[in-house]
Amino acid sequence: MKNHTMRRALAAGAGLALAGTLAACGGSEAGGGGGDGASADEIEAALQEGGELTYWTWTPQAEKQVEAFEAAYPNVEVNLVDTSGAADNNQALQNAIAAGDGVPDVVQIEYQSLLQFQLPGHLTDLTEFGFGELEDLYTPSTWGAVSQNDGIWGLPQDSGPMAFFYNEALFAEHGVDVPTTWDEYIEAGEALQKADPDVCIGNDTGDAGLATSLIWQAGGQPFRAEGEQVTIDLADEGTTRWADMYQRVLDAGILCDIPGWTDEWFAALNDGTIASITFGAWGPGILEGSVPDGAGDWRIAPMLSYDGTPVNAENGGSSEAVPADAPNKLLGAGFLKWLNTSDESIDEFMATGGFPATVKQLESEEFLGYESEYFGGQAINEVLVGGADSVVEGWQYLPWQSYANGIFADTVGQAWLGETTLTDGLAAWQAENVKYGTDQGFTVTE
Numbered sequence: 528m529k530n531h532t533m534r535r536a537l538a539a540g541a542g543l544a545l546a547g548t549l550a551a552c553g554g555s556e557a558g559g560g561g562g563d564g565a566s567a568d569e570i571e572a573a574l575q576e577g578g579e580l581t582y583w584t585w586t587p588q589a590e591k592q593v594e595a596f597e598a599a600y601p602n603v604e605v606n607l608v609d610t611s612g613a614a615d616n617n618q619a620l621q622n623a624i625a626a627g628d629g630v631p632d633v634v635q636i637e638y639q640s641l642l643q644f645q646l647p648g649h650l651t652d653l654t655e656f657g658f659g660e661l662e663d664l665y666t667p668s669t670w671g672a673v674s675q676n677d678g679i680w681g682l683p684q685d686s687g688p689m690a691f692f693y694n695e696a697l698f699a700e701h702g703v704d705v706p707t708t709w710d711e712y713i714e715a716g717e718a719l720q721k722a723d724p725d726v727c728i729g730n731d732t733g734d735a736g737l738a739t740s741l742i743w744q745a746g747g748q749p750f751r752a753e754g755e756q757v758t759i760d761l762a763d764e765g766t767t768r769w770a771d772m773y774q775r776v777l778d779a780g781i782l783c784d785i786p787g788w789t790d791e792w793f794a795a796l797n798d799g800t801i802a803s804i805t806f807g808a809w810g811p812g813i814l815e816g817s818v819p820d821g822a823g824d825w826r827i828a829p830m831l832s833y834d835g836t837p838v839n840a841e842n843g844g845s846s847e848a849v850p851a852d853a854p855n856k857l858l859g860a861g862f863l864k865w866l867n868t869s870d871e872s873i874d875e876f877m878a879t880g881g882f883p884a885t886v887k888q889l890e891s892e893e894f895l896g897y898e899s900e901y902f903g904g905q906a907i908n909e910v911l912v913g914g915a916d917s918v919v920e921g922w923q924y925l926p927w928q929s930y931a932n933g934i935f936a937d938t939v940g941q942a943w944l945g946e947t948t949l950t951d952g953l954a955a956w957q958a959e960n961v962k963y964g965t966d967q968g969f970t971v972t973e
Contacts, residue, residue: 563856564655574861577602580632581854582862583610583620584847586684591875596865603858613637613845617929620850624649630852632859633866636681637845638672639736642752642926644848645680651849652678656860664868668918669884673846675923676754681846682867683884685876687807688914689740689830689842692814695903696824697726697802709772709831716781719802727783728802730795733940734787735932736842737806738769743840743922744830745769750925757926757964757971761953768833770949777942777949793817805831807842808911812880815901822901827910830917837917844884882911889915927963934959 565573582593582605593605608631610616617640623629624644636644644650658679662670669683691706698705698715701722706712716728731737742749747765751758760766776782783801785792795801797820804810814825830839847866849859866872873883877894888894889912898904925931938959939952947955957973964971 563651564657565857565860567657570656570857570861570864573857574600574603574865577604578855578858579604579606580858580862581606581608582633583608583616583631584635585610585612585616586635586845586876586881588876588879588881591878592866592872595871595875596862599865599869599871600861603862605862610635613640614929617643620644624850624852627852630850630854632853632855633847633849633863635684635845636848637843638669638841639739639924639928639932641673641680641846641848642675642924643929644850645676645678646752646754646926649851650680651851651853651856651860652680653682653849653860653863654679656864658682658860658864661864661868664886665884666886666889666915666918667920668841668915668922669844669846671920671922672841672844675752681848682863684845684847684867685809685882686884686915687809687841687843687882688839688911688918689744689805689807690810690911690914691803691805691828691831692810693803693826693828694799694801694821694824695826697799701726705828706831707828708835709776709833712831713775713779713781716776717779720781726800726802728781729804730783730785730787730792730801731943732784732786733936733943735935735939738773738935738939739924739932740807740840740842741773741805742766742769743919744838745772745833746838746919748921748923750923752923752926755969757969759925759957759960759964759971759973761957762950766953767950770953772833774942774949796821805842807844808882808914809843809880811899811902811907815880815899823903825902826905827902827907829910830914837913838919839914839917840922841918925960925964926969927960927967930963931956931960934963 589607593607610619620634665683666686669686673679673681673683693705701719703715703718706715719726719728745765745768747763749761749763749766785795796818814821829837847863849856849863853859873885873888877883883889894908896906897908899907938956941947942949942952961971
């Protein structure tokens with residue numbers, strides 16, 4: 528019987544370290560999964576013949592995608608496992624790899640975590656399955672995220688080009704112009720506070736994911752990884768540009784001290800306490816589903832710039848990959864390819880707010896012309912796709928980004944508490960990451 532109910536995977540342990548140090552790889556190449564490739568015809572034949580595979584994900588659209596896949600390939604049974612979220616998913620995958628048991632055939636992995644599993648050799652190089660031919664299907668930034676270190680380690684599921692989401696009615700009520708640059712953002716934040724001390728232009732308590740996206744948007748390239756060689760420079764030109772600007776934001780006191788994704792945060796968005804958010808293109812679904820009182824009031828604008836030049840970054844986003852120890856790589860590769868290339872699958876993903884990484888869907892007239900009732904009839908995808916076109920290429924995460932994000936609060940995050948400056952916090956974050964990476968067996972330079 529087909530499994531159309533998402534089963535929940537429970538992850539043991541609270542912490543998440545690098546998924547196997549380099550020293551523990553037993554001399555394997557910094558890649559994974561060799562010698563199991565197949566042609567497109569062989570993959571299709573395997574799908575027609577059928578079998579069983581396991582897919583781990585936290586994507587809400589997965590159940591309908593699996594139903595559509597099994598209708599197209601009735602001889603394949605997909606065991607769908609809900610891993611709750613990125614952190615739980617990574618921990619569960621790490622545990623399965625360490626135990627040598629229970630590794631899925633296909634698994635969702637955030638872009639920022641791919642290297643964490645790829646470098647120790649825990650992912651299959653999809654070049655073996657001819658996936659290099661798929662490059663032109665995806666936006667450059669998302670393809671760049673999955674194709675590093677001379678291999679293809681996953682296929683892009685979605686993208687998260689940043690944009691400026693703002694409560695137009697709130698700005699109008701207080702007679703404050705909607706900002707287009709970071710300088711104007713600070714001015715608008717001060718004007719809103721003057722008009723109503725209870726209103727903040729935004730909120731941020733020191734979110735590592737937001738900070739790295741904003742560093743990327745400022746032109747920073749602080750992390751470079753090529754195999755076991757890692758360079759960290761959190762004082763490069765772009766990172767410094769962000770730190771100087773954002774220190775002014777913090778010093779101005781224009782942000783609410785409300786953590787994101789909490790009940791308090793959603794309440795503040797609903798009642799007009801928070802006037803804007805900068806986050807990824809997946810944002811419309813969040814506001815529509817959880818901020819009902821803002822219907823008709825919110826709008827989306829291009830990401831704030833430094834000097835009027837459109838420059839952007841990604842915030843969030845995931846791929847799907849085939850683990851090196853997957854029991855059925857051939858079926859896994861076939862399902863993965865269908866999942867992230869077929870119109871039927873991508874349409875299901877988009878139907879409930881997923882923002883695709885595929886050029887075809889992003890450029891379609893229907894997608895671009897969609898007018899959102901929640902956003903006052905605005906053609907929001909025109910703005911979001913425009914943001915995707917201006918994403919700076921070449922960004923890389925650390926091979927241990929999950930760990931790095933975990934220590935962000937104790938280093939850079941102290942600047943939000945007034946205990947240090949962003950510049951000094953970044954220096955402390957760099958020192959801690961250099962030590963950690965070296966302890967994990969990487970050659971780390973500054």
